[in-house]
Amino acid sequence: MPNVLPGKRGEKLLKQFIQGQYMELAAAVRFLSVLPVPGSAQLFDKNEIAPRLVIGCEYFPLVGLLLAVLLWLLVLVLAPLVPQLALAALLVVALVILTGDSISTG
Numbered sequence: 047m048p049n050v051l052p053g054k055r056g057e058k059l060l061k062q063f064i065q066g067q068y069m070e071l072a073a074a075v076r077f078l079s080v081l082p083v084p085g086s087a088q089l090f091d092k093n094e095i096a097p098r099l100v101i102g103c104e105y106f107p108l109v110g111l112l113l114a115v116l117l118w119l120l121v122l123v124l125a126p127l128v129p130q131l132a133l134a135a136l137l138v139v140a141l142v143i144l145t146g147d148s149i150s151t152g
């Protein structure tokens with residue numbers, strides 16, 4: 047009979063890894079945008095001995111891509127309806143709204 051413990055232990059480790067990666071992605075989305083992310087607002091333990099300073103930084107490019115896709119969809123919808131200059135202004139306003147004005151405050 048094969049040992050089933052490594053399989054269950056492996057599944058548990060995989061689940062913890064995926065949950066940790068989701069928490070990192072959620073932290074990046076919450077930091078860079080105002081988009082709602084399901085889950086707890088407190089993602090990490092406050093009592094960590096050595097807190098991580100780079101939480102979610104691996105996912106910053108992915109969040110940027112997500113914001114770009116949302117703006118691109120807006121272009122697809124509005125391009126036939128409004129002039130190019132007005133569309134450009136609307137895209138800037140949409141980006142400011144999506145990022146919570148973090149681009150202009152530095």
